[in-house]
Amino acid sequence: MKSEPDEYGWDDLIAEKEGTWDGVKNAQASNNMKKMKVGDQVFFYHSRQGLEIVGIMEVSEEQFPDPFDDTGRWIAVKVKPVRKLDNAVPLKEMKKNPKLANLAIIRQTRLSVAPVTEDEWEEILAMAA
DNA sequence: GCCAACGTTGGC
DNA sequence: GCCAACGTTGGC
Incomplete structure (x- = not known):
């Protein structure tokens, strides 16, 4: 899931303990x-x-x-922080990694909520270690 | 700040 | 129901 840290970043989620992921108005992301x-x-x-x-x-x-959506078309979920990565994994590094060539976020930049396969998940975790 | 990519809108 | 125009997102 993507968010602009100016709007709502990791630190905001930590401060809140639980965050509501609303305002997603894109069919695929939804x-x-x-x-x-x-x-x-x-x-x-x-x-x-x-x-x-x-x-x-x-x-x-x-x-x-989604509590802020008047049309009733869109939904939200709630999330809570598990842990911060030891080392943040930059997009640049992920792009260099051939195992992540199919990562949805790389292939489709503008998608704000995208799936990650199990293999991709493991690979990213390894990069954060 | 710019611009490419993509989704949505609206005229026909 | 098609497609051009427009708006938004997000990497650079």
Whole structure:
């Protein structure tokens, strides 16, 4: 999941203890959120500023109607922080890694919520070590 | 700040 | 229902 740290960054999530992921108004991103289950692990990526994965969070509440959406079309989920990565993994490094060539976020930059395969997850964790 | 990529809107 | 125009996102 991506967020601009100016708007809502890792530190904001830590301060809040639990964050609501709302305001997603893109069909693909929304579908990806609908698939999320409580306990699912998610990377937190800083877009625009930072351009790196900074931490891991987990889904604490599955899809519910986005409280700020009047149309009723969109949903939100809640997440809570699990841990900060020892070393943030920059986009630049991920692009260099051939194992991550198919990473959804690389292939489709503008998608704000994108899936990560198990292999990709492991690879990114290894890069953060 | 710029611009490419992509989604959405609206006229036909 | 098509497609051009427009708006938004996000890497550079």
